[in-house]
Amino acid sequence: MRHGVARFVTGFLALPLGLYLFYVVWPFVQAAGYSLTDWGGYSNTQNFVGLDNYVRLLSDELIRKAFWHNVFFLITVPLFTIALALFLAFLLNVGGREDRAGIRGVFGSGIYKIIFFFPQVLSLVVIAVMWQQIYRSDGQGLINGLMIKIGLVDADNPIAFTSDPEPFLGVPAVLWWLLLIAVWSGAGFYMVLFSAAMQSIPKDIFEAALLDGASRFHTFFRITLPLLRDTVSVAWVYLGFIALDMYALVFVMTPSQGGPNHASEIFASVLNFTAFQKGQFGYACAMGVALAIFTILLAAAQLRITRRERIEY
Amino acid sequence: MSTATHDGLTRPEQSPDTPPARAAGGSAAAAVGGRFFNGFSHVFLLVWAVMVIYPLLWVVMSALKTDSEVIRQPLSLIPAKLNWDNFARAWSAGHLGSFFLNTVLVLAGSVTLTMLLGSMAAYALARYEFRGNRLIYYVFLSGLTLPIYLAAVPLFKGVYNTSVYFPLLGPNKHLMLILVYVAWSLSFTVFFMHSFFRTLPNTIAEAAMVDGASHSRLFFSVMLPMSKPGLISIGIFNVLGQWNQWYLPTLLMQSVGGEPKNQVIAQGLIELSVNQGYKSDWSGLFAGVTMAMLPVLVVYIIFQRQVQSGLTAGVGK
Numbered sequence A: 001m002r003h004g005v006a007r008f009v010t011g012f013l014a015l016p017l018g019l020y021l022f023y024v025v026w027p028f029v030q031a032a033g034y035s036l037t038d039w040g041g042y043s044n045t046q047n048f049v050g051l052d053n054y055v056r057l058l059s060d061e062l063i064r065k066a067f068w069h070n071v072f073f074l075i076t077v078p079l080f081t082i083a084l085a086l087f088l089a090f091l092l093n094v095g096g097r098e099d100r101a102g103i104r105g106v107f108g109s110g111i112y113k114i115i116f117f118f119p120q121v122l123s124l125v126v127i128a129v130m131w132q133q134i135y136r137s138d139g140q141g142l143i144n145g146l147m148i149k150i151g152l153v154d155a156d157n158p159i160a161f162t163s164d165p166e167p168f169l170g171v172p173a174v175l176w177w178l179l180l181i182a183v184w185s186g187a188g189f190y191m192v193l194f195s196a197a198m199q200s201i202p203k204d205i206f207e208a209a210l211l212d213g214a215s216r217f218h219t220f221f222r223i224t225l226p227l228l229r230d231t232v233s234v235a236w237v238y239l240g241f242i243a244l245d246m247y248a249l250v251f252v253m254t255p256s257q258g259g260p261n262h263a264s265e266i267f268a269s270v271l272n273f274t275a276f277q278k279g280q281f282g283y284a285c286a287m288g289v290a291l292a293i294f295t296i297l298l299a300a301a302q303l304r305i306t307r308r309e310r311i312e313y
Numbered sequence B: 001m002s003t004a005t006h007d008g009l010t011r012p013e014q015s016p017d018t019p020p021a022r023a024a025g026g027s028a029a030a031a032v033g034g035r036f037f038n039g040f041s042h043v044f045l046l047v048w049a050v051m052v053i054y055p056l057l058w059v060v061m062s063a064l065k066t067d068s069e070v071i072r073q074p075l076s077l078i079p080a081k082l083n084w085d086n087f088a089r090a091w092s093a094g095h096l097g098s099f100f101l102n103t104v105l106v107l108a109g110s111v112t113l114t115m116l117l118g119s120m121a122a123y124a125l126a127r128y129e130f131r132g133n134r135l136i137y138y139v140f141l142s143g144l145t146l147p148i149y150l151a152a153v154p155l156f157k158g159v160y161n162t163s164v165y166f167p168l169l170g171p172n173k174h175l176m177l178i179l180v181y182v183a184w185s186l187s188f189t190v191f192f193m194h195s196f197f198r199t200l201p202n203t204i205a206e207a208a209m210v211d212g213a214s215h216s217r218l219f220f221s222v223m224l225p226m227s228k229p230g231l232i233s234i235g236i237f238n239v240l241g242q243w244n245q246w247y248l249p250t251l252l253m254q255s256v257g258g259e260p261k262n263q264v265i266a267q268g269l270i271e272l273s274v275n276q277g278y279k280s281d282w283s284g285l286f287a288g289v290t291m292a293m294l295p296v297l298v299v300y301i302i303f304q305r306q307v308q309s310g311l312t313a314g315v316g317k
Helices: A005-034 A052-058 A061-094 A109-116 A124-134 A142-150 A173-199 A203-211 A216-227 A229-244 A247-253 A267-277 A281-306 B002-009 B028-062 B067-072 B085-092 B096-127 B133-142 B148-165 B174-198 B202-210 B215-226 B228-243 B247-252 B265-279 B282-302 B304-316
Strands: none
Touching: A005 A281, A005 B096, A005 B133, A005 B148, A005 B174, A005 B215, A052 A281, A061 A109, A061 A173, A061 A216, A061 A229, A061 A267, A061 B028, A109 A173, A109 B028, A124 A142, A124 A173, A124 A247, A124 B028, A124 B265, A124 B282, A173 A229, A173 A247, A173 B028, A173 B304, A203 A216, A216 A229, A229 A281, A247 A267, A247 B265, A267 A281, A267 B148, A281 B148, B028 B282, B067 B282, B085 B096, B085 B282, B096 B133, B096 B174, B096 B215, B096 B228, B096 B265, B096 B282, B133 B174, B148 B174, B148 B247, B174 B228, B174 B247, B202 B215, B215 B228, B228 B304, B247 B265, B265 B282, B282 B304
């Protein structure tokens, strides 16, 4: 049986591992190396500068701004998406009529699920270009057009959306508008995920609760939600990664990819600007390493916080 | 659906075979509350459904308008005349045709290779014990947490340098993009298929070995067919993921020698939306977005059960 195992394993692993090492691992390793130099990217001269780039990061105003914008998305994207998705899943599964068999899902829940899932299959770029037209800052845009027609918005002074740096609740308005798109595109997917999890909870648990006289609200908050804990925490981790990756929206939708006046700058946009516009590859790599460390710490922290005993049923 | 809302709100239950709603304990007040809640559910779900569909419908209908209609009657969903030539213009003058061709060429290669190489690696790691097994597995896993932007600069440089020895693997080459897509999709594919191969029973593998099957024969004729559900899930995940990829092509499909760029659809759309701002061909832009959006939506509607379970299984693991 053991005959030829080594040859077989090598044969199966060589190509995938080779590709992966060359196109994924090696660039990461190189980036870590470049972050210790002052390499400009286009020249062949590079000097070892030690941790200078990292020291510079700490006092960089733009990076500090981008960092807080990342943190903003990191908190709000999962929070609002999960809240809305849970609410929709709740309505779908518990909003139906009650009869002898207990509480039913709402009529037409299958169709709702199909529709709510639409944004998930569209690419982020399609969504961004589409919302660019919806968010147009004149009467030609969908929202401004509607608002002007109803009379809620003055035609001479329309909503500026993604070119509005004015703070709302201390955060530039442009970030809130981007957040809306993220929630719009993510809620349906997590609704389907939570719905599936809700339906995998055995019926007899609900029947027992009904017999004990629990209302549907009690059933939801005391039984369904606690049993969904695992799924919600997984969703939180995934949405965390998505929140770090808001770059597509910033790239397509904001003026000068991070504007106006750096109001929507995030880590990735600063990194790309530093590397490809300013030509400071070494410094950009230091930003990347900082972002990677931040991501890994975050993932570790999330796994640690959300880990709890599984409930088997 | 709106009539159902009214029913839930006003009309008492009339069908003879259903007894009056028996809510917690059976009190009448709870039944009324339940019916009110049913109505509320429908209203809210409908509002969200409209919020999802209306923008999509608006884009599709705007794609059939003339430019002056887009500007003067931006809100109307019914164009005076269906201007199909917007699509023709976006397809040829907007280069959507070539974007599509490039995307299909790249995806045909990259998805096939990702599935093949990903499941081979996952299989070897999941079912064979050897030194360095765990290490290799964790190296593959590490790719899941590292941000792609960190690798951007050296990756571009690496691809640029490779072109000196292998011109086909340089920037702006289909083959290069295929291999890069495969490499970047391997982490998740290996992770997903690894846990899948672990669940396959040992007895069948042993029986096949007793019958004299080689290791690779066992994999291709026994284990791989048994993993069909897993392969479908991860396949859907990879098709959508690579179809939606925009950062890698924007970074790597750049023209270095002045030749035209071999852009993929997401990358091309970004450029189209930027350029359209100067040319103000709005209906053409809407037609482009519609063409990028509709095929995926149609495929999704046909295979919605598989797509939903495939994508959610990806998260659940």
